Amino acid sequence: xxxxxxxxxxxxxxxxxxxxxxxxxxxxxxxxxxxxxxxxxxxxxxxxxxxxxxxxxxxxxxxxxxxx
Amino acid sequence: xxxxxxxxxxxxxxxxxxxxxxxxxxxxxxxxxxxxxxxxxxxxxxxxxxxxxxxxxxxxxxxxxxxxxxxxxxxxxxxxxxxxxxxxxxxxxxxxxxxxxxxxxxxxxxxxxxxxxxxxxxxxxxxxxxxxxxxxxxxxxxxxxxxxxxxxxxxxxxxxxxxxxxxxxxxxxxxxxxxxxxxxxxxxxxxxxxxxxxxxxxxxxxxxxxxxxxxxxxxxxxxxxxxxxxxxxxxxxxxxxxxxxxxxxxxxxxxxxxxxxxxxxxxxxxxxxxxxxx
Numbered sequence: 001x002x003x004x005x006x007x008x009x010x011x012x013x014x015x016x017x018x019x020x021x022x023x024x025x026x027x028x029x030x031x032x033x034x035x036x037x038x039x040x041x042x043x044x045x046x047x048x049x050x051x052x053x054x055x056x057x058x059x060x061x062x063x064x065x066x067x068x
Numbered sequence: 069x070x071x072x073x074x075x076x077x078x079x080x081x082x083x084x085x086x087x088x089x090x091x092x093x094x095x096x097x098x099x100x101x102x103x104x105x106x107x108x109x110x111x112x113x114x115x116x117x118x119x120x121x122x123x124x125x126x127x128x129x130x131x132x133x134x135x136x137x138x139x140x141x142x143x144x145x146x147x148x149x150x151x152x153x154x155x156x157x158x159x160x161x162x163x164x165x166x167x168x169x170x171x172x173x174x175x176x177x178x179x180x181x182x183x184x185x186x187x188x189x190x191x192x193x194x195x196x197x198x199x200x201x202x203x204x205x206x207x208x209x210x211x212x213x214x215x216x217x218x219x220x221x222x223x224x225x226x227x228x229x230x231x232x233x234x235x236x237x238x239x240x241x242x243x244x245x246x247x248x249x250x251x252x253x254x255x256x257x258x259x260x261x262x263x264x265x266x267x268x269x270x271x272x273x274x275x276x277x278x279x280x281x282x283x284x285x286x287x288x289x290x291x292x293x294x295x296x297x298x299x300x301x302x303x304x305x306x307x308x309x310x311x312x313x314x315x316x317x318x319x320x321x322x323x324x325x326x327x328x329x330x331x332x333x334x335x336x337x338x339x340x341x342x343x344x345x346x
Contacts, residue, residue, distance in 0.1 A: 010120060010122045011122040011123045011124075011179060013122075017311060019311075019325060023325070023328070025309050025311060025325075026126070027126075027150075027309070028122075028124055028126060029125060029126040030125065031125050031133075034125055034126060046129075046346070049129035049346075050125065050126065050127075050128075050129045050132055052129070053129040053130075053132055054125050054132055054133055054180075057133060057180050057182050
């Protein structure tokens with residue numbers, strides 16, 4: 001696998017499904033989507049734990065920075 | 069990313085490779101010679117294939133960001149498998165070679181991954197191949213092993229010095245549901261033994277459970293009872309995002325999503341039992 005091919009993988013993709021009853025499911029959220037969810041639900045303790053951990057290890061070339 | 073402070077010896081790799089000649093890696097204990105093309109329950113040969121790899125941020129805080137390697141081929145046949153045919157057909161995906169793996173690890177580090185995580189399908193059926201490529205990785209990150217825990221003691225012995233954190237996907241609370249929905253026998257005895265062994269060995273362990281609609285009393289409640297009795301200090305991750313996948317439409321209770329009330333009751337039951345719910 002080359003670096004070029006690796007960058008074509010699904011790391012920056014998020015699967016979002018909206019059910020007929022209005023429930024929204026988020027699978028495999030990208031970092032950008034996690035940050036968006038934080039804005040929508042800032043009091044979610046599980047999300048806060050994940051983001052705290054992620055931010056400790058967030059690299060300079062993280063996907064959200066690359067693509068923003 | 070820290071590197072793994074273990075050395076995967078030639079002897080360990082050689083011992084693992086013997087499994088391909090008489091495979092008892094999972095509890096099916098087929099005993100087939102996978103190296104010569106015989107197939108057991110998982111239909112896998114002696115080559116592991118990656119159908120997806122990516123860095124993920126949305127898992128348990130204890131393991132993110134994690135670089136997941138999805139391997140095709142599985143020892144279970146869960147009718148609700150979200151990966152479906154990709155999990156069950158071991159011929160799908162790109163061959164896991166040393167070059168592929170080393171390049172991918174370097175790429176994952178660049179994206180901030182703090183570990184690599186083997187997932188499936190089921191990685192246990194590919195232990196020899198996985199150990200072989202990890203042995204050739206110069207800066208191996210900590211290894212997370214996400215598994216259905218339907219492996220044998222022989223399989224877990226091969227992982228003992230290698231795995232940093234186990235993520236156990238505890239799916240069912242009784243043998244009847246496991247047989248009906250995943251096609252396996254003796255599920256409870258096998259999985260409970262492995263969970264107990266890993267926990268008592270002092271390994272880092274997270275027990276994950278995807279709550280299934282209609283399986284509150286037959287599966288979820290017994291799981292909570294068993295965890296309370298046996299693994300009360302182990303972190304438990306409850307996933308309530310069940311949606312029908314693969315062949316679940318053929319099973320009436322699995323044909324729709326998990327209801328919010330059922331999810332709330334389950335969370336409440338686990339917490340009131342004193343489980344360490346993440």
